[in-house]
Ligand SMILES: C=CC1=C(C)c2cc3[nH]c(cc4nc(cc5[nH]c(cc1n2)c(C)c5CCC(=O)O)C(CCC(=O)O)=C4C)c(C)c3C=C
């Protein structure tokens with residue numbers, strides 16, 4: 001295969017380091033016509049559905065896409081914001097705010113966002129950074145917990161893109177931050193703020209996106225990382241073992257997924273006489289279809305129908321200032337060792353280096 005010709009970029013253009021915040025992706029519009037190609041791209045990823053390709057292709061094109069696109073579009077329509085899909089709106093805001101805070105901390109870094117599926121696509125964004133002369137790239141997936149279905153797929157897309165590039169940039173990847181103190185503190189603060197405003201429920205339910213149970217048996221650490229996040233958050237809130245629950249949502253298909261499942265868990269709580277629950281989704285850094293529609297609408301309905309009285313949904317971290325600080329800390333910790341200081345600082349460093357070179361040259365002259 002032929003590697004592409006290198007673009008002519010503007011040498012000396014700052015910054016040369018970029019952070020790419022990558023989220024899952026979302027359709028461009030809440031219509032069947034826009035949802036279908038998005039689902040096709042997403043569900044064709046072998047990291048997401050581990051079924052022999054030919055069999056899966058028949059199921060996907062024959063059953064899933066025709067049946068699900070319209071149904072899914074109606075759900076998207078129920079949560080669409082005037083600026084667009086919540087997932088994209090919040091991811092874009094996070095990238096802007098991260099850019100601002102890294103700048104305030106003296107880093108000369110460009111922050112952009114990309115989507116694993118849909119737009120703006122990773123190849124498009126990584127190509128753009130190349131033409132701008134960025135040769136150090138930090139890929140920061142928006143997923144706190146590592147899973148092969150999500151995080152590894154983002155890494156695959158970066159590797160696949162650079163496999164076609166002649167002059168590959170330095171590349172760093174953030175694998176996870178499920179136990180990062182800033183992330184846990186931001187979650188804790190969001191719960192405390194909610195309790196302060198609305199009072200406190202009998203149980204705090206932490207619902208994470210599910211994955212097939214088979215992936216856990218094959219060694220994916222996702223399940224473990226979700227439980228660690230939950231334990232650390234519970235500890236930081238001073239909760240006892242009976243005060244909170246971990247569950248897994250968004251099951252897809254007939255196979256067994258991680259248990260317990262969120263919706264049946266809430267129905268069971270209602271039937272046991274639990275009147276008020278607080279529900280949060282710590283694995284999603286932005287609100288999206290799976291939180292706003294599935295949890296805050298569908299599961300709320302299930303709980304109330306089963307006899308529950310009050311269902312409080314605690315929003316995701318979205319653009320909360322504490323979360324942006326944590327995200328900035330995470331990025332900063334991974335940028336360590338890369339020359340990202342501001343122009344002023346790098347000019348000072350350049351002046352110091354020039355002085356050292358001048359002295360060395362003098363010494364070499366003296367030795368001759
Ligand atoms: C088919 C298997 C799926 C796996 C495995 C899976 C893992 C997984 N997903 C997220 C985060 C999100 N998923 C979202 C939507 C979504 N997820 C699946 C399927 C799987 N996810 C589908 C088919 C959809 C589309 C919506 C639908 O038709 O039901 C979203 C929301 C996107 C949005 O636009 O708002 C997120 C976010 C994680 C974290 C994860 C594994 C850990």
Ligand SMILES: [Fe+2]
Pocket residue numbers: 209250
């Ligand atoms: Fe999903």
Ligand SMILES: [Fe+2]
Pocket residue numbers: 250289290294
């Ligand atoms: Fe869902």
